Amino acid sequence: MTGTHGVESIDALIEALAAVGYQAERRLATAVFLSLHLRRPLLLEGEPGVGKTELAKALAKVLSRPLVRLQCYDGMEQREALYEWNHAAQLMHMRAQQDRTQPEQLEQEIYQEKYLIRRPLLQALNAPEPGAVLLIDEVDRADAPFEAFLLEYLGEFQVSIPEFGTITAAYPPVTILTSNRTRDLNDAVKRRCLYQWLDYPDRERELSIVRAQVPLAGEALAEQVATFVQRLRSAPFISAFSRSPGIAESVEWAKALVALNTLQLDPEVVQNTVGVLFKQREDIAALEPLLEALLQPAPVVGTA
């Protein structure tokens, strides 16, 4: 196995990701390549729906490794992220053995591996060859103590379980962290990772994602969707909305339009489907007066 996990070049990685349906721009592919090559976790930050989570899924497919996912949230505890003991099974063991076994012996017996419930971080450390892809999703939602705990994990790929000992990864997981930047992450966590900001795609990449994921849309409709969403995200329209639709919304919108047998965008069909693009009442209200301008035909590029 090579240092890059069998991925020989950035071009090969772009191609392999595309083959599993993920269109990566070169900068992102370079960051992923380096993260594989240097065996360092990769922290992805970006707006919602720009493909952070999807990248980890696609990478697991490319590397033929299982994806282990830890979805972070406020108040998440170590026992949900790492491990906990199967108390019910331990109790049954104690009841069955208490008359026959010395207390010290019994204590040893109940802290055996078979009573350990592995949560995602431990599953990722224990994954058999060639190892897992570990996705620590939306790490900004977890709290500071969890981040502090992650420091050791990310640095050494090992954890210590007081009753059991230290567990070190035989095959360290390829690790992706994502953040929506609802708060700034700990600098020490960032230092242990390579970093990549994921932007909204340009029109060509968005078009090619819509084409690939919604083939039934047809070329004309796919182009209109890409143009419309790109305009929404650029001046002067962008300032009218509280947030811009992501790639996820473009893809869903194209699917919705296909379901309605739409061949061409017009103000009415946009209004009827606007709930796919915007999830805030104020944004939906702000869209209406801008529709005509947004639906202007695209200027023809490249002709005099």
Ligand SMILES: Nc1ncnc2c1ncn2[C@@H]1O[C@H](COP(=O)(O)OP(=O)(O)OP(=O)(O)O)[C@@H](O)[C@H]1O
């Ligand atoms: N580069 C891409 N290539 C192909 N599809 C993409 C790409 N980026 C995003 N998508 C599509 O957008 C959807 C949403 O992407 P994803 O869930 O990864 O966003 P995210 O950045 O994790 O958003 P959030 O911050 O809300 O979790 C994916 O399911 C996929 O259909």
Ligand SMILES: [Mg+2]
């Ligand atoms: Mg996500």
